[in-house]
Structure formats: structure tokens, C-alpha cells
Amino acid sequence: MNNTLIHKEESVKVPLINEDFYKDIFHQNSGAEYAQAVKLAQERVANFLKNNRKPFSGIRPEEIRTKVEQIDLASPLPDYESLLNEVDELYVKHATAYHLPEYIAHLNCPVVIPALAAEILISAINSSQDTYDQSAGGTFIERKLIDWTSEQIGYREGDGIFTAGGSQSNLMGLLLARDYYALHYQKQNIKLDGLPSDASKFRIFVSDKAHFSNHKNAWILGLGEQSIVHVGVDHRYRMNPEELEKAIADEIEKGNIPIAITATAGTTDFGNVDPLIAIADIAGRYNLWLHVDAAYGCGLLLTDKHRHLLNGIELADSVTIDYHKSFFQPISSSAFIVKNKLHLNIIKHHADYLNPKEQNYDALPAQINKSIIQSTRRFDALKLWFTLRYMGKEKLGQFTDTIIETTQKTAEYIESDQKFELLCHSDMGVLVFRYLGDSAKNSSCKVNQYIKEKLFFSGEVLVASTKVNGEFYLKFTIFNPITTLSDIKKILNLIKQNGDEYYGLN
Incomplete structure (x- = not known):
């Protein structure tokens, strides 16, 4: 069959395109395609929540860079399942899990579910x-x-x-x-x-x-x-x-x-x-x-x-x-x-x-x-x-109150441990401190740098850091109302273990 239409006035050949060609555009006849894509993506989100037990996979930059650079963008994948499998390997498996108590690094909050529901409308309707x-x-x-x-x-x-x-x-x-x-x-x-x-x-x-x-x-x-x-x-x-x-x-x-x-x-x-x-x-x-x-x-x-x-x-x-x-x-x-x-x-x-x-x-x-x-x-x-x-505002406010109270308890706990030095109390949820360990060795900057890097690439705990007056400090950003003092004590124990390990190696 000749798959063209002839316009007599212009004698231009225009390809006939069947309805399936437009299935990937969000329009009145693509509801089923949209529902399938969103359902499969939602399953990956559920797996992200179910399977993550630590905030980071620990993957090294050179490894993930190589994976991404090997992708041929000129060759589309055959279906959504293949697409999501690829994105799992390149992104989802290694994405930072802000919702876990062991993520205590930067100003990245866990998000509320009503806002995630809104994202579906925002992205699809695209106002x-x-x-x-x-x-x-x-x-x-x-x-x-x-x-x-x-x-x-x-x-x-x-x-x-x-x-x-x-x-x-x-x-x-x-x-x-x-x-x-x-x-x-x-x-x-x-x-x-x-x-x-x-x-x-x-x-x-x-x-x-x-x-x-x-x-x-x-x-x-x-x-x-x-x-x-x-x-x-x-x-x-x-x-x-x-x-x-x-x-x-x-x-x-x-x-x-x-x-x-x-x-x-x-x-x-x-x-x-x-x-x-x-x-x-x-x-x-x-x-x-x-x-x-x-x-x-x-x-x-x-x-x-x-x-x-x-x-x-x-x-x-x-x-x-x-x-x-x-x-x-x-x-x-x-x-x-x-x-x-x-x-x-x-x-x-x-x-x-x-x-x-x-x-x-x-x-x-x-x-x-x-x-x-x-x-x-x-x-x-x-x-x-x-x-x-x-x-409602009141419930969000209760989350904020909980974060501040957890931070206050954490500050008191750090101050009670002679292996740590707390630099400053916080109005909200950020605590700057350092592991001292054997302070006679006078290498508190190096030991705290070692602790941060070791924890990061193990993926077990993500903490932040900063410098104050040229000195290197660890930093907790307590931004999750679900995080408890018990969670933070476990993190501090890991910090001490890695600090003691550093001194054992040096």
C-alpha cells in the first residue's frame, strides 16, 4: 500500500502516521500509556523506600561516571521496564536517602506525602x-x-x-x-x-x-x-x-x-x-x-x-x-x-x-x-x-518542635562525652562538633576528615563538615522529625569507632 497522501495543490508527499505514533504525548487518547508509566515509576519509588537501609550506596564517582558515559543516547529503549531498569542502575540505587535517620548532613528535609501527590498534578497539567x-x-x-x-x-x-x-x-x-x-x-x-x-x-x-x-x-x-x-x-x-x-x-x-x-x-x-x-x-x-x-x-x-x-x-x-x-x-x-x-x-x-x-x-x-x-x-x-x-500548620509546627528538642538533647549528650567537643548550641537543628579522641596527638582536623570520608564511602552515615577559624569540624543537620536521640547515639558511636580506628592506624 502506498503510505502517502497527495496534495494536488502542492504535490507534496506527507507520510501517514497512525495513532500509535502519538502515544507518548500527554493528550486525550494517551491515558493508558500515562497510567502505565506512572504505575511503573511508583513501583520504583516503593522499592526505593523498601530496599534502602542506609542513606548512600557508597559508590565512587569514577564508577558511576563510567556507567553513565557508556549509554548511547542515540538508541532509545524498547519499553518503560527497560528504561526504569537503566535508571535504577544509574540513579535510584545510588540516590541519597534523605528520609533515613542516618542522613544527618545537609539542609535536605524528608518530604510530606500530600506534596508528592501534588507533584503528579503539577507535572502532568504543566501550568x-x-x-x-x-x-x-x-x-x-x-x-x-x-x-x-x-x-x-x-x-x-x-x-x-x-x-x-x-x-x-x-x-x-x-x-x-x-x-x-x-x-x-x-x-x-x-x-x-x-x-x-x-x-x-x-x-x-x-x-x-x-x-x-x-x-x-x-x-x-x-x-x-x-x-x-x-x-x-x-x-x-x-x-x-x-x-x-x-x-x-x-x-x-x-x-x-x-x-x-x-x-x-x-x-x-x-x-x-x-x-x-x-x-x-x-x-x-x-x-x-x-x-x-x-x-x-x-x-x-x-x-x-x-x-x-x-x-x-x-x-x-x-x-x-x-x-x-x-x-x-x-x-x-x-x-x-x-x-x-x-x-x-x-x-x-x-x-x-x-x-x-x-x-x-x-x-x-x-x-x-x-x-x-x-x-x-x-x-x-x-x-x-x-x-x-x-x-495543617499545627502538625508541621509539631515536626519543627520535635527537631529542635532532639537537637537540644543531642547537644547535651555530645557535651557529656569527653571524646567530643561541641562548638556551639543551636536555635534550630545544626550542631558543629569534632571528635577529639587522643587530643595529645594534635591531629583533630585529620581524624575528623578521615571519619567523614570513611562514613561517606561506607554509605552507613552521611554527616556534613565545615571549617571554623581554619579548623575542620563535623556537622550534624538534624532535619528529620523521625530521627531520635537513640539514632543519633548510634551515629556518634560509629564516629568514635572510626576515630579510634584512625588513631590505631596512625
């Missing part, structure tokens, strides 16, 4: 949150959650947008700080005219323990890392207000221009909250934009018992929120929130094909007016909606 005609109800669900988060912070006229992560939200905070200063005090519109001639003198104040994104964002904004001024910290590695005021005065005396402060609510290394009320008072007296990076500490918004640790956050001009950390959401789910919704007008830009200037945005809203680097944007807000509507 884009930039304009109403692409998202409809999704626009208002996102806005409702932004309003709710603003209220938890203590804002009355707040607004914001979901973002891809804390670093992006921090970028937005510094962008508004820079442009607000230029508009308000120098009458220059950076968006239209570029940086003012004295932008090299702009200064942003952060603590010694603030997130590294401040430095990268200063570079992206054209201010350079030289615009970042490090402020000294107290004994718990929180920004010292006296040092902050001194640093501001020093920069003014040098002829530089202070424009902003970034305070941290939940430092990555110590889980502590800067003194927000005192910092806000200084920001007010010097007319500086105050941004609070609460990517980690936002979980304190959920708990009545520990909410006081965030007192003063309501005085900030802008706040970073990471739901995919302290709200137990799958990546990505974050937000940038401002105290004064009018400040978001600084970043608004109109395009005739997307969000024309003449459109009535009260009647036909467009979230893209609040975004800086994302036009097409996932409906990540639905995950938080599922979570709050099914579980």
Missing part, C-alpha cells in the same frame, strides 16, 4: 504561572499562599512570589535594595539607565556566617564581591549589632555608601538566628534596606513554642522563605516576600505579547510582574496548598 491565561486558579492559589506567608511573618500589606530557591530570593532582596536606594536617594532608575557612577561605593552588610549567595548576588548585580562587608559575630556566631554599627560607621568614614543589611534567620553552619530587633533598629536609623534570609529559619513561623526566635522579622523590608527546607516540601518550593507590595513595581517590565502595559492587572492578574528571572514557572505553590489543606 505556567506567569500569566492568568496560562494558570487561572493557580494564580489565586499562589497569591493566597503568599498572603498567608506574609501574615505569618507579620506583614499587613505584603506581597511576593514563589521562586526556585533561597539564592534567587536573596538576589531579589539585594536587587530591590540596590534599586530602591538609587531611586529614592539618587533619583536614578537603574532598570532604565544602568548603575550610577558611584555604585562601586555601595555597601551591603552581612555576618561572617551568612549564606554565600550574598557574594554571588553582589557580583550578578554589578556591585562586585567588594561591596559585601563582613560583620563580626557573637559567641553563637550570630551577627553582633555593635560590630554592625561600627562597620557601617567605618564605611561611611571611608566615603562608601551603605545601602542594605542582610540578616540571617537560621545560619547554614549553626542554625542560629541573628538578633533581628537590634539589627532592624540600626537599619532604620541609617535608612538601610533590611533583608532577612530565613531560608532555613522560616520553619519557626510554624511553631508557637519557638516563634519568638523570629521576633523582629516583621520589621524587615524583604524576607527569603524556603518551603523546600523547613516546610518539608519537595524541591523546588521557595518564596520572596516584601513588606510593602509597591516595592515590587521596581522589577515590573511589560511585553506586548505577555503582559501589556494597558492591561488591568486587578481584573486579569499576571504573576510575571513580580518575577525577575523566571517567565515560565512551575505551579510549585500547589504542593504547599496540598500540605496545609491536608495536614
Whole structure:
């Protein structure tokens, strides 16, 4: 049979394609194909939960690299079973299992199941949150959650947008700080005219323990890392207000221009909250934009018992929120929130094909007016909606309370053991410490490096590390409400065993 159609007008041969050719596209006739693919993927997830008894397989980078590089992407696999078998070998079997108590390394939370259910809808329906005609109800669900988060912070006229992560939200905070200063005090519109001639003198104040994104964002904004001024910290590695005021005065005396402060609510290394009320008072007296990076500490918004640790956050001009950390959401789910919704007008830009200037945005809203680097944007807000509507704020807050209480007990236990040195207590869930062992051998850095690497490649336990004043420390990030003190004692015993082994070998 001649499998072509002849168009008399154009005499062009067009292949006839049967319905099966389109089965892989998500459309009205591909429901069975979709159901089969999702069912098989769900089975692999169930196996991931069932079969993992340690957080990591211990596979070496060179081994997994070789496996991946051997794949011929030009040769498709015959069925989903073959595809999933391949992905099992390359990824699933070696994926880090954040849900296990033995994972105690970084700020990776176990996720809640309602949010995973939402992911199915988000991925399949694939709404884009930039304009109403692409998202409809999704626009208002996102806005409702932004309003709710603003209220938890203590804002009355707040607004914001979901973002891809804390670093992006921090970028937005510094962008508004820079442009607000230029508009308000120098009458220059950076968006239209570029940086003012004295932008090299702009200064942003952060603590010694603030997130590294401040430095990268200063570079992206054209201010350079030289615009970042490090402020000294107290004994718990929180920004010292006296040092902050001194640093501001020093920069003014040098002829530089202070424009902003970034305070941290939940430092990555110590889980502590800067003194927000005192910092806000200084920001007010010097007319500086105050941004609070609460990517980690936002979980304190959920708990009545520990909410006081965030007192003063309501005085900030802008706040970073990471739901995919302290709200137990799958990546990505974050937000940038401002105290004064009018400040978001600084970043608004109109395009005739997307969000024309003449459109009535009260009647036909467009979230893209609040975004800086994302036009097409996932409906990540639905995950938080599922979570709050099914579980509620109170239950999430109980998870946070449990984590903090477990951390406090762990700190006391570490302090009671002479083989360990605890560097600092935590407001939340991060403890920095080191194994001392035979301290007379004066090799605490080397022994702790040995312990971390040995545990990692055994796959039994994943801990993090950091350096403080040039010294190497181990770090627990307790981020799982299921983790108990008993689990942590077992981990500490493994650390001691490996530390004793190191001294036996050396």
C-alpha cells in the first residue's frame, strides 16, 4: 500500500502516521500509556523506600561516571521496564536517602506525602504561572499562599512570589535594595539607565556566617564581591549589632555608601538566628534596606513554642522563605516576600505579547510582574496548598518542635562525652562538633576528615563538615522529625569507632 497522501495543490508527499505514533504525548487518547508509566515509576519509588537501609550506596564517582558515559543516547529503549531498569542502575540505587535517620548532613528535609501527590498534578497539567491565561486558579492559589506567608511573618500589606530557591530570593532582596536606594536617594532608575557612577561605593552588610549567595548576588548585580562587608559575630556566631554599627560607621568614614543589611534567620553552619530587633533598629536609623534570609529559619513561623526566635522579622523590608527546607516540601518550593507590595513595581517590565502595559492587572492578574528571572514557572505553590489543606500548620509546627528538642538533647549528650567537643548550641537543628579522641596527638582536623570520608564511602552515615577559624569540624543537620536521640547515639558511636580506628592506624 502506498503510505502517502497527495496534495494536488502542492504535490507534496506527507507520510501517514497512525495513532500509535502519538502515544507518548500527554493528550486525550494517551491515558493508558500515562497510567502505565506512572504505575511503573511508583513501583520504583516503593522499592526505593523498601530496599534502602542506609542513606548512600557508597559508590565512587569514577564508577558511576563510567556507567553513565557508556549509554548511547542515540538508541532509545524498547519499553518503560527497560528504561526504569537503566535508571535504577544509574540513579535510584545510588540516590541519597534523605528520609533515613542516618542522613544527618545537609539542609535536605524528608518530604510530606500530600506534596508528592501534588507533584503528579503539577507535572502532568504543566501550568505556567506567569500569566492568568496560562494558570487561572493557580494564580489565586499562589497569591493566597503568599498572603498567608506574609501574615505569618507579620506583614499587613505584603506581597511576593514563589521562586526556585533561597539564592534567587536573596538576589531579589539585594536587587530591590540596590534599586530602591538609587531611586529614592539618587533619583536614578537603574532598570532604565544602568548603575550610577558611584555604585562601586555601595555597601551591603552581612555576618561572617551568612549564606554565600550574598557574594554571588553582589557580583550578578554589578556591585562586585567588594561591596559585601563582613560583620563580626557573637559567641553563637550570630551577627553582633555593635560590630554592625561600627562597620557601617567605618564605611561611611571611608566615603562608601551603605545601602542594605542582610540578616540571617537560621545560619547554614549553626542554625542560629541573628538578633533581628537590634539589627532592624540600626537599619532604620541609617535608612538601610533590611533583608532577612530565613531560608532555613522560616520553619519557626510554624511553631508557637519557638516563634519568638523570629521576633523582629516583621520589621524587615524583604524576607527569603524556603518551603523546600523547613516546610518539608519537595524541591523546588521557595518564596520572596516584601513588606510593602509597591516595592515590587521596581522589577515590573511589560511585553506586548505577555503582559501589556494597558492591561488591568486587578481584573486579569499576571504573576510575571513580580518575577525577575523566571517567565515560565512551575505551579510549585500547589504542593504547599496540598500540605496545609491536608495536614495543617499545627502538625508541621509539631515536626519543627520535635527537631529542635532532639537537637537540644543531642547537644547535651555530645557535651557529656569527653571524646567530643561541641562548638556551639543551636536555635534550630545544626550542631558543629569534632571528635577529639587522643587530643595529645594534635591531629583533630585529620581524624575528623578521615571519619567523614570513611562514613561517606561506607554509605552507613552521611554527616556534613565545615571549617571554623581554619579548623575542620563535623556537622550534624538534624532535619528529620523521625530521627531520635537513640539514632543519633548510634551515629556518634560509629564516629568514635572510626576515630579510634584512625588513631590505631596512625
